[in-house]
Amino acid sequence: MNTHDAQSSLDGIRRLQDRTHNELVRQYFVLPQVATSLLVVFLVLASFDFPEPWATAARVLGCAVAGGALIVQHRRSSVRRTPTDRELVLYAGWGVSYIVVFVAFRITTWALDLPAPATIAAAATVVTAIPANPLIRRIYRGVIQQDRRHGLMDPFFNGFLHVPARLSIVALLAPASGVEFGFLRDTIKTGDSALSEQISALAEAGYVWVRTSQETGTRRTYVQLTPEGRRAFERHAAALERIVAVAQAQPQPHAGR
Structure with missing residues (x-):
């Protein structure tokens, strides 16, 4: 085993791992998956405008849609991955960021005395998330690519x-x-x-x-x-x-x- 062969093998390993990483990112950020996620976010956040029991029903429906989408995505995926601790922290961070943005818009709608404030704030949150999607993709790709540098x-x-x-x-x-x-x-x-x-x-x-x-x-x-x-x-x-x-x-x- 000479240096050139070792370097070529390493380059091949990294290239193939990147193919798996790319497929993971594609599966998680395919348009139907993103659209479903944003729909669930809107439904859950807008439910704060609904009277009971419709508010609870909307939240349960949102959770059911999210769970169903994850099951379908998992069953159809060609590459599967068990989330690492860093990925779970990333998912939690996304959830917190949605809440922070929603609260900021909710305060704005309250200050302006707008009708259906939670619905407007939920719509604004979803609209804000759309252009942020490419950044989220890059962050996720960076997180899963870090794994190949561990344990070697x-x-x-x-x-x-x-x-x-x-x-x-x-x-x-x-x-x-x-x-x-x-x-x-x-x-x-x-x-x-x-x-x-x-x-x-x-x-x-x-x-x-x-x-x-x-x-x-x-x-x-x-x-x-x-x-x-x-x-x-x-x-x-x-x-x-x-x-x-x-x-x-x-x-x-x-x-x-």
Whole structure:
């Protein structure tokens, strides 16, 4: 393993992980998902203008719509991810920001003595959130991309994982909690049989789990890194980084000597 091969492998890992990151961002910020989220925000916030029991009914309906949208998105997604602590903090921050903006608009509507103040404040909050969506996308992308820099401290080179097809598979799996077989095949640009062969080898080594799902009426196969597989990938990536770092730290020979 020379420096050039190690650097090329690292570049390939990062490129494939970015493909998984991009798919995660696309799934979470696809237009129907964003529109549904904003509709739920509007419905819940505007409910403060409703008399009881309609106010409670509107909030329950909003929660039901949000839950249903999340279930549908989860079942249809080709890449799945379990939120990290940083992501949960990010989600909480988004919720708090909606509340702060709503309260600010609510105070304004109260000061101007406008009719249906909560409804107007809710509409203004949603309108404010629309142009902020690209910024939220960038923040979310930055948060999930931070994970690839964690846990890479054990410098063990893994010859079994370094086979290009296997390394491509685990690099795509690393940022997610489950990736659909078709996404792996299309991203790596290989055939079903060749991909199945490499996944079987990884499964026999204890590095991946394979499970099928029929949540949407269509049989879909998901592949997931096991804890042992994740550790092996992180250690292998660390070994590659160490090879590159050691080589870069060495003085370069001068030309002509």
